[in-house]
Amino acid sequence: MADRRKVIDLRSDTVTLPTEAMREAMKSAELGDDVFEEDPTVNRLQELAARRLGKEAALFVTSGTMGNLVGLLTHTSRGDEIILEETSHIYNYEVAGMAALGGLLARPLKGTYGILDPEDVRRAIRSPNIHHPKTQLICLESTHNRGGGTFYPPETLKAIADVAREAGIPMHLDGARIFNAAVAAGVPAAEFAACADSVTFCLSKGLSAPVGSLLVGRASFIERARRFRKMVGGGMRQAGVLAAAGIVALETMVERLTVDHENARLLAEGLARLPGIEIDLKRVQTNIVIFDVRSPKTSAPRLVQELDGEGIKLHLIAQDSIRAVAHKDLDREDILLALQAIEKRLA
Numbered sequence: 547m548a549d550r551r552k553v554i555d556l557r558s559d560t561v562t563l564p565t566e567a568m569r570e571a572m573k574s575a576e577l578g579d580d581v582f583e584e585d586p587t588v589n590r591l592q593e594l595a596a597r598r599l600g601k602e603a604a605l606f607v608t609s610g611t612m613g614n615l616v617g618l619l620t621h622t623s624r625g626d627e628i629i630l631e632e633t634s635h636i637y638n639y640e641v642a643g644m645a646a647l648g649g650l651l652a653r654p655l656k657g658t659y660g661i662l663d664p665e666d667v668r669r670a671i672r673s674p675n676i677h678h679p680k681t682q683l684i685c686l687e688s689t690h691n692r693g694g695g696t697f698y699p700p701e702t703l704k705a706i707a708d709v710a711r712e713a714g715i716p717m718h719l720d721g722a723r724i725f726n727a728a729v730a731a732g733v734p735a736a737e738f739a740a741c742a743d744s745v746t747f748c749l750s751k752g753l754s755a756p757v758g759s760l761l762v763g764r765a766s767f768i769e770r771a772r773r774f775r776k777m778v779g780g781g782m783r784q785a786g787v788l789a790a791a792g793i794v795a796l797e798t799m800v801e802r803l804t805v806d807h808e809n810a811r812l813l814a815e816g817l818a819r820l821p822g823i824e825i826d827l828k829r830v831q832t833n834i835v836i837f838d839v840r841s842p843k844t845s846a847p848r849l850v851q852e853l854d855g856e857g858i859k860l861h862l863i864a865q866d867s868i869r870a871v872a873h874k875d876l877d878r879e880d881i882l883l884a885l886q887a888i889e890k891r892l893a
């Protein structure tokens with residue numbers, strides 16, 4: 547393994563590099579000023595995204611974080627409360643933008659590997675009372691990053707959508723990896739998106755585009771969201787150079803996500819056989835593998851540090867917990883090499 551030059555980077559699917567086809571498309575993209583809504587390539591990407599998600603309109607944003615923030619700002623007013631899951635990305639990993647910039651109060655609920663129970667959501671909705679904040683939004687995440695790549699079963703998502711509709715509360719789906727969920731569940735992404743009023747999804751994770759996410763929803767919602775995108779500094783000009791790669795991502799990179807899911811499964815099953823590794827295979831549903839190290843031979847931080855020295859990168863997510871993510875720049879052989887290296891440290 548010492549002469550292997552390739553770094554096996556399992557930290558995230560965000561490390562994926564654009565494909566040749568993306569680079570070519572970026573080179574020849576037709577461009578205009580997108581703040582004037584005159585970039586034909588951005589417009590084409592937005593139309594494609596809206597169609598794929600079964601929504602009226604879409605807005606190209608710089609990142610998943612911006613898509614979620616702009617979505618939340620568009621749905622709410624300062625002082626409103628939003629229901630979300632306690633390990634969700636919006637609550638934990640988006641720099642408290644919802645509180646700092648939106649003046650929003652979070653109502654975090656406990657989920658099972660990130661998945662909320664519809665009855666818990668129903669119970670958390672505030673009754674009208676002058677003392678209470680107003681429950682203004684329900685946010686779900688699917689696939690769920692910290693949950694380990696889990697996704698909402700379509701019937702659970704529909705049940706929460708029913709709770710939201712009955713209460714007259716809109717729903718936002720952080721679908722950064724919605725296409726992983728769609729491919730794994732064998733349902734079109736639009737079926738998941740139909741349960742939500744707005745959805746964010748990312749082009750720059752498993753789909754391998756260099757930059758960008760989309761916020762989708764009704765045309766009137768996206769019109770308002772466009773102002774908030776400008777407010778947070780997301781009004782880009784000749785953004786078609788980026789959108790061009792996004793079009794290739796949506797058109798050619800979705801179906802191959804099954805390969806990442808197979809590789810994640812291979813890794814997870816291999817890890818499950820190792821002494822000192824604890825992993826719940828039930829939660830390995832897409833491209834993310836979360837496991838704990840409880841070994842007399844090593845610790846999670848030491849394992850991560852030592853493997854890094856060998857060119858194998860893992861993400862330490864807690865004192866005893868590690869995340870590995872399968873993606874298009876890693877193949878089956880890379881996974882087997884990573885497994886071998888981990889096994890060596892535990893023997």
Ligand SMILES: Cc1ncc(COP(=O)(O)O)c(C=O)c1O
Pocket residue numbers: 608609610611612635636687689690691720722723748750759
């Ligand atoms: C579920 C989820 N939502 C949102 C984001 C934010 O995306 P970005 O890094 O593009 O801001 C991530 C990033 O990993 C994520 O996993």
